[in-house]
Amino acid sequence: MPVEDVLGILRRLSARARSWHAPVVALVARMGKDPYQVLVSCIISLRTKDEVTDGATARLFELARTPAAMATVDESAIAEAIYPAGFYRTKAATIRAVSREILERWGGAVPDSIEELLTLKGVGRKTANLVVSLGHGKPAICVDTHVHRIMNRLHFVETGDPDATEAVLRDRLPRRWWIKVNGLLVAFGQRICVPISPKCTECPVAEACPRRGVEKSR
Numbered sequence: 001m002p003v004e005d006v007l008g009i010l011r012r013l014s015a016r017a018r019s020w021h022a023p024v025v026a027l028v029a030r031m032g033k034d035p036y037q038v039l040v041s042c043i044i045s046l047r048t049k050d051e052v053t054d055g056a057t058a059r060l061f062e063l064a065r066t067p068a069a070m071a072t073v074d075e076s077a078i079a080e081a082i083y084p085a086g087f088y089r090t091k092a093a094t095i096r097a098v099s100r101e102i103l104e105r106w107g108g109a110v111p112d113s114i115e116e117l118l119t120l121k122g123v124g125r126k127t128a129n130l131v132v133s134l135g136h137g138k139p140a141i142c143v144d145t146h147v148h149r150i151m152n153r154l155h156f157v158e159t160g161d162p163d164a165t166e167a168v169l170r171d172r173l174p175r176r177w178w179i180k181v182n183g184l185l186v187a188f189g190q191r192i193c194v195p196i197s198p199k200c201t202e203c204p205v206a207e208a209c210p211r212r213g214v215e216k217s218r
């Protein structure tokens, strides 16, 4: 699909999506941009339902909102605050370790480069891209399974994994869309272009979509 066509689709989805929010995006909207809080909420959100992430982050940030403060909180207290998030014990250990490392290596300031963020144990490309884009307001493309799946269905990319999709999007998608595309397509992918049997009959961009790889739809 040519870039002009995919931009038209993104614009149409944007107009429809004013009430759609991905969990981390919603959190940022409520709390303001804070790279550390974006980082921690991303860690909590992995393999966890939106509503559970929302409650867990709120409880944890009542205990501590900065790397310095978090480094003084017991791992068990972090685990208790974020329960029932998936893998809450592992995530509690990651949050504490990451907080200490940010404190020791960067004086408490979360780095703004993907490369530096990826050196933190437990931080992958998806989280690093969200911290750079939502936390620091710098161009970065967070490609998770939703962005990867939808960009392939639209046939804007033809890739086998999210990292390969990110590379193509960095090359083809204008920078002004880099930050927006994740929140928009996560929300769209949770509601309409769902993983199994997408709701094509209620899709606002159906007439422009080649539905590449879609075998069953509603």
Ligand code: SF4
Pocket (backbone or CB within 6 Å): 153, 154, 192, 193, 194, 198, 199, 200, 203, 204, 205, 206, 207, 209, 210, 211, 214, 217
């Ligand atoms: S038409 Fe179907 S496959 Fe294409 S974007 Fe819409 S919901 Fe997804």
